[in-house]
Amino acid sequence: MSFAFWIVAALTVAGGLAAVLLKNLVHCALAVTLAFLGLALMFLQLDAQFAGFAQILVYVGAVAILVVFAILLTRNAEVLAKGESVFSKTWLTGLIAAAAVFAVLGWAVLQSVRGLPNETAEPVVTVVEIGKALMWHYVLPLEILALLLTAATIGAVMVALHEKKEAK
Amino acid sequence: MTPLAGYLLLAALLFAIGLAGALTRRNAILVLIGIELMLNAANLNLIAFWRYGPHPEALTGMMFAIFSIAVAAAEAAVGLGLVIAIYRHAKTTDLDQMNRMKG
Amino acid sequence: MIQAGISITPLLPLHVSPITEMLWLIPALPIVAAGIAALLKQPRRKTSALLAIGSMLGSLFLSLVAFVYVATGVMQGAAIRETYNLTWFQAGAAQVDLGWVLDPLSAVMILMVSFVGLMIFVYSLGYMAEDENFTRFFCFLSLFAGAMLGVVISNSLLLLFMCWELVGLTSYLLIGFWYQKPSAAAAAKKAFMTTRVGDVFFLLGMVWLFAQTGTLLFYNHGVGSMEPLKLGALLATPSGLGLTAAGAIGLLIFAGAAGKSGQLPLHVWLPDAMEGPTPVSALIHAATMVAAGVYLIARVYPLMQAGSLVGGSTTALTVVTWVGAITAVFAALIAVAQNDIKRILAYSTVSQLGYMMAGLGLGGVAVGMFHLITHAFFKALLFMGAGSVIHGCHEEQDVRKMGGLWSQMPWTFGTYAIGMLALCGFPIVFSGFWSKDGILEAAKHWDLSKGPFYLLVFGALLTAFYMTRQVSYVFFGKWRGHGHAHESPGVMTRPLAVLAFFAVVLGAIGTPAWPWFRAFLNNQSVKLDWAGLGDLEFWTLAGTSSLVVFLGLGLGWWLYGNRPTDADAPDALEKALPPVWALLRDKFYVDELYGVTVIAFYAWWAKVADWLDRWVWGGAVIAVTRLFGGGAQLSRLMDTYWVNGGFDKGCEELSNSGGLLARVQSGRVQTYLRLLALAVVVLAAFLIWSSHP
Numbered sequence: 001m002s003f004a005f006w007i008v009a010a011l012t013v014a015g016g017l018a019a020v021l022l023k024n025l026v027h028c029a030l031a032v033t034l035a036f037l038g039l040a041l042m043f044l045q046l047d048a049q050f051a052g053f054a055q056i057l058v059y060v061g062a063v064a065i066l067v068v069f070a071i072l073l074t075r076n077a078e079v080l081a082k083g084e085s086v087f088s089k090t091w092l093t094g095l096i097a098a099a100a101v102f103a104v105l106g107w108a109v110l111q112s113v114r115g116l117p118n119e120t121a122e123p124v125v126t127v128v129e130i131g132k133a134l135m136w137h138y139v140l141p142l143e144i145l146a147l148l149l150t151a152a153t154i155g156a157v158m159v160a161l162h163e164k165k166e167a168k
Numbered sequence: 169m170t171p172l173a174g175y176l177l178l179a180a181l182l183f184a185i186g187l188a189g190a191l192t193r194r195n196a197i198l199v200l201i202g203i204e205l206m207l208n209a210a211n212l213n214l215i216a217f218w219r220y221g222p223h224p225e226a227l228t229g230m231m232f233a234i235f236s237i238a239v240a241a242a243e244a245a246v247g248l249g250l251v252i253a254i255y256r257h258a259k260t261t262d263l264d265q266m267n268r269m270k271g
Numbered sequence: 272m273i274q275a276g277i278s279i280t281p282l283l284p285l286h287v288s289p290i291t292e293m294l295w296l297i298p299a300l301p302i303v304a305a306g307i308a309a310l311l312k313q314p315r316r317k318t319s320a321l322l323a324i325g326s327m328l329g330s331l332f333l334s335l336v337a338f339v340y341v342a343t344g345v346m347q348g349a350a351i352r353e354t355y356n357l358t359w360f361q362a363g364a365a366q367v368d369l370g371w372v373l374d375p376l377s378a379v380m381i382l383m384v385s386f387v388g389l390m391i392f393v394y395s396l397g398y399m400a401e402d403e404n405f406t407r408f409f410c411f412l413s414l415f416a417g418a419m420l421g422v423v424i425s426n427s428l429l430l431l432f433m434c435w436e437l438v439g440l441t442s443y444l445l446i447g448f449w450y451q452k453p454s455a456a457a458a459a460k461k462a463f464m465t466t467r468v469g470d471v472f473f474l475l476g477m478v479w480l481f482a483q484t485g486t487l488l489f490y491n492h493g494v495g496s497m498e499p500l501k502l503g504a505l506l507a508t509p510s511g512l513g514l515t516a517a518g519a520i521g522l523l524i525f526a527g528a529a530g531k532s533g534q535l536p537l538h539v540w541l542p543d544a545m546e547g548p549t550p551v552s553a554l555i556h557a558a559t560m561v562a563a564g565v566y567l568i569a570r571v572y573p574l575m576q577a578g579s580l581v582g583g584s585t586t587a588l589t590v591v592t593w594v595g596a597i598t599a600v601f602a603a604l605i606a607v608a609q610n611d612i613k614r615i616l617a618y619s620t621v622s623q624l625g626y627m628m629a630g631l632g633l634g635g636v637a638v639g640m641f642h643l644i645t646h647a648f649f650k651a652l653l654f655m656g657a658g659s660v661i662h663g664c665h666e667e668q669d670v671r672k673m674g675g676l677w678s679q680m681p682w683t684f685g686t687y688a689i690g691m692l693a694l695c696g697f698p699i700v701f702s703g704f705w706s707k708d709g710i711l712e713a714a715k716h717w718d719l720s721k722g723p724f725y726l727l728v729f730g731a732l733l734t735a736f737y738m739t740r741q742v743s744y745v746f747f748g749k750w751r752g753h754g755h756a757h758e759s760p761g762v763m764t765r766p767l768a769v770l771a772f773f774a775v776v777l778g779a780i781g782t783p784a785w786p787w788f789r790a791f792l793n794n795q796s797v798k799l800d801w802a803g804l805g806d807l808e809f810w811t812l813a814g815t816s817s818l819v820v821f822l823g824l825g826l827g828w829w830l831y832g833n834r835p836t837d838a839d840a841p842d843a844l845e846k847a848l849p850p851v852w853a854l855l856r857d858k859f860y861v862d863e864l865y866g867v868t869v870i871a872f873y874a875w876w877a878k879v880a881d882w883l884d885r886w887v888w889g890g891a892v893i894a895v896t897r898l899f900g901g902g903a904q905l906s907r908l909m910d911t912y913w914v915n916g917g918f919d920k921g922c923e924e925l926s927n928s929g930g931l932l933a934r935v936q937s938g939r940v941q942t943y944l945r946l947l948a949l950a951v952v953v954l955a956a957f958l959i960w961s962s963h964p
Contacts, residue, residue, distance in 0.1 A: 152243070
């Protein structure tokens with residue numbers, strides 16, 4: 001494993017941990033953005049340049065901003081009493097669940113280490129090929145995705161808008 | 169440890185972290201953040217398998233990951249819209265207090 | 272298979288004259304009259320009287336026709352016994368028949384009953400004129416007359432029994448005619464119950480006879496129960512106590528007759544029956560109903576007589592004789608000490624019935640029946656005379672409060688004297704002498720014992736004595752009553768005269784010179800033969816009995832006649848022998864004995880039956896009810912606690928568990944997610960594990 005991998009990995013993990021552990025919500029949002037960034041670098045390392053840039057465009061550029069907007073819009077609920085924790089009262093169960101999941105996944109991976117391929121040739125992927133693939137092999141999912149995005153947009157607007165009208 | 173295994177473990181770790189955050193934090197937005205982390209970990213998994221698996225020229229893994237990103241974005245938008253709507257109605261985003269579905 | 276209803280299938284009719292075929296009309300006319308009268312309202316007196324008397328006239332006319340037919344037949348030397356039988360129903364192989372018979376015995380009886388009955392009906396017109404229940408009286412009288420005529424012509428023991436019971440019923444109705452009087456109601460009940468005791472034995476005898484012979488008809492062309500074929504079969508069958516079946520059945524039937532005719536153990540009802548109106552006493556308890564028992568024995572005489580070996584008499588007839596003789600003396604003794612005019616006559620009737628029974632046992636059908644016929648006339652006469660006296664003394668019945676009536680009521684006195692002398696057996700002139708002498712003659716010739724003879728002679732003495740006593744008290748001496756006595760109206764005295772005439776004249780048919788009656792009943796003809804009067808033995812006996820009569824009359828006259836007495840003074844005999852008098856006056860305490868034994872037992876038994884009914888049968892019913900009730904309760908409990916409770920508990924558990932499960936639904940999203948994660952872990956582990964090589 002190359003050095004770059006470990007650095008980026010450490011960055012990503014740190015960002016993720018910070019995102020779930022910090023008290024301040026905005027700090028959490030920024031931390032998760034860092035995690036997103038780290039992941040984009042991972043993608044680049046894996047010769048998936050398009051995916052990496054797409055990650056930056058969508059996640060860092062849109063989702064993170066969206067999260068920050070949401071935080072800003074729900075600011076007043078952040079008032080915490082003294083001594084009250086940001087974690088739920090039954091946080092241990094959640095931790096155990098997550099730990100169990102990690103254990104299973106890790107165990108699965110380590111069990112099958114021998115079966116995993118070692119080194120392969122570097123794939124060359126051009127945007128033209130991605131475009132061709134999208135238009136030919138994956139045109140149906142593409143169209144469905146378009147439909148989904150449209151629905152999601154309309155839905156989000158409707159959900160947020162409706163409340164505002166009723167509140168008045 | 170093969171590179172693939174390393175990536176996979178990293179993805180598993182990220183997934184677990186995201187899951188832990190989604191399961192333990194009280195704020196609804198942080199649950200969504202956790203979910204985004206989980207999705208991202210899954211994307212990493214996909215790309216890693218594309219790169220080190222057979223037939224990378226088929227672009228299957230890449231495509232899957234791109235579609236996943238798109239869907240995740242849509243889902244994030246709707247989810248945050250819901251959180252805002254709930255916040256307006258219940259005046260709080262504390263999940264511990266949202267137990268109207270209690271059976 | 273039982274064919275119900277009357278199917279008129281005459282059994283092998285052989286020369287049945289039209290008179291025999293019409294014989295059923297004789298009882299039917301009065302019964303129909305009674306039926307119509309029953310529907311009338313009380314004020315319609317003329318109609319009911321007309322119906323009764325008219326129907327009796329019709330019956331009398333038909334009886335005369337029948338009698339003439341039989342008499343001419345017998346006089347011409349032919350034996351008349353015609354029957355007309357019907358099958359009533361069949362039950363399997365057994366057949367129950369009814370029918371009627373026309374022979375000398377029944378001819379004589381129907382004539383006597385209808386004639387005396389008619390006399391009494393006419394008499395009742397006057398006697399009951401002031402009674403408000405006039406219509407009801409005549410209705411019952413007609414019913415009685417019809418039933419009695421039915422008894423007399425019946426050829427079937429069953430039909431006889433049915434009419435017998437009907438006679439008993441009408442007797443009850445008539446004794447208790449003035450039912451508002453408690454003593455009358457009690458007397459009626461007593462009469463019914465006492466005769467019932469006798470009737471039970473009668474029924475037993477009847478059933479036994481049917482079982483043994485298969486028929487209840489008396490005469491049926493050779494296969495009737497009184498005919499030699501069946502009698503022979505009965506004789507051959509032994510029963511218990513050394514008797515044959517014939518003897519046993521005869522005794523059972525005699526028990527029934529003893530009840531109806533007031534023989535010794537069952538005589539207690541007759542004196543009390545005097546509670547009824549006097550015409551009732553005259554008709555029923557003097558002339559006819561009580562004679563039904565005697566008639567019954569006469570009718571079944573072949574059975575009683577069957578197999579006479581022991582000294583010329585069978586066991587059954589011996590019993591009949593002794594019971595009759597003892598009753599004759601017993602009742603005569605009690606009659607001596609009675610003060611009620613009708614009661615004296617009642618005991619006299621019991622005594623004379625004893626004579627009749629003894630006559631049947633000692634000398635045969637003719638002897639007993641002759642006395643029955645003569646007794647019917649003079650006893651009816653005496654009772655009606657007594658009724659006239661009571662009427663004239665303004666309903667006074669105590670002889671001590673009468674006296675000197677010979678001048679005030681001459682007609683009554685004259686006819687009463689004739690009747691009294693006939694009863695005593697005053698020689699030659701009066702019929703009673705001839706009939707009683709017939710019995711005494713038979714008693715003298717009885718081989719078994721001379722006991723009955725002496726008893727009957729003593730009875731004759733007593734009869735003369737107490738009748739003289741009664742006549743002295745009533746008609747002679749000073750008037751000891753209240754107000755004035757007056758003679759009765761013609762409608763009452765004229766029947767008395769008619770009966771008095773017959774009380775004298777009837778003797779003629781029983782004299783040895785012309786024993787027409789005896790011969791007639793034996794289906795033979797006889798010529799007038801003055802030589803019969805030359806029998807020395809006969810005159811010896813006649814002399815003896817006359818002597819006895821004169822002795823009795825003289826004794827009575829000496830003690831009672833022409834001695835002035837007061838109403839409250841004790842009787843002459845009472846002064847002489849007080850304890851004997853008390854015993855006689857109190858009827859030998861027979862009623863009290865019955866009260867202590869039979870009645871007490873019956874009352875006790877009724878209590879036992881009540882207890883049984885209440886606690887044992889009732890208890891069983893209650894126990895079953897409680898059982899069912901308990902079962903129902905148990906079922907209810909089970910239902911409430913087990914079924915319902917169980918079901919409720921089950922539902923409760925279900926809802927509890929549902930509640931428990933519902934707790935999983937905390938309503939918090941993160942909980943759901945946790946569970947989801949864990950579930951995925953488990954699934955993944957499982958999958959990996961299973962694919963592990």
